[in-house]
Amino acid sequence: MAALGWLTPRRRSATARSVLAGEAAAEAARKSSLQLEQEREEAAATEPEAAEPEFPVVGDVRAAAFFDLDNTVMQGAAIFHFGRGLYKRKFFQRRELARFAWQQAWFRLAGVEDPEHMQDARDSALSIVKGHRVSELMSIGEEIYDEYMADRIWPGTRSLAQAHLDAGQKVWLVTAAPVETATIIARRLGLTGALGTVAESIDGVYTGKLVGEPLHGPAKAEAVRALAAAEGLDLGRCAAYSDSHNDIPMLSLVGHPYAINPDAKLRKHAKDRDWRLRDYRTGRKAAKVGIPAAAGLGALAGGTAAAVALHRRRH
DSSP states (O other): OGGGGGGSOOOOOHHHHHHHHHHHHHHHHHHHHHHHHHHHHHHHHHSOOOOOOOSSOTTOTTOEEEEEOBTTTBSSOHHHHHHHHHHHTTSSOHHHHHHHHHHHHHHHHHOOOOHHHHHHHHHHHHHHHTTOBHHHHHHHHHHHIIIIIGGGBOHHHHHHHHHHHHTTOEEEEEEEEEHHHHHHHHHHTTOSEEEEEOEEEETTEEEEEESSSOSOTHHHHHHHHHHHHHHTOOGGGOEEEESOGGGHHHHTTSSEEEEESOOHHHHHHHHHTTOEEEOOSTTOOOSSOOOOSSHHHHHHHHHHHHHHHHHHTTO
8 A cells, every 4th residue: 555655645734735836826927927028028129119190080070281371382472473473464563563572572581570561562462453353353363373373382281281181171271362362272272272361342343451451370370260160170180281480379279280391480489399390392491581583573573462362352
């Protein structure tokens, strides 16, 4: 019987056996845990970093995108290009063009929007369109787009707008240019619509006055806020794009602000707040724009165009 002792292990107390089992299980768990942790670390080292969340979010109908126009979507100022077209069509004379050119040069070189100068420029421009039919300038605007604007759209910004459209979101232009001009550009680019300066018209004829003020700076932010409320949008899920520090109020409204071809002040502001930046200019041109080529006619046309744009917005 003694020879069979190895087949019948000595009995230990239940307590002792329980302790042994528990200790063995704990040791095994510790070893397996360390092994699993090592495997996870090795796997993480070989996996690529997590990609940035998809944006714009497909199907988010409470989100929309708001794009400034001048130097953001289009190279140069829309009202400048429009003015060139009007001068070509003899809407004003060379002497008037010289006056507008001086005003345009002041705005561009001084870098300051002096209220008196701005008011004088608006009055001069509005006087040009006064008495003209809105439908006439809309038709001319279509021609001017083909002549001076179509080839000046930034492909990079156009792709950003298309991404929002492809995600099922609405895309709006927000500009100080006349609402009629902005609407033409929005339609040609396949966008939803445009917010712009409104020029007063009665029975389809421009009166030479503005409705309120140009859609500029804080006014843009108010327009976006009002449209978002009417459309049921969540501004925290919306995006806005601009090149100018004047549009910081609009950019600050949304959850996804972008600085596009930014001027110096906006670039600094965007970097300080970790906003996204995109620069599609060759060699990053200086933020301050000089007088356009063919200074006399070009700059003057710019001032005139701005005025005309304001009149259209009244419509």
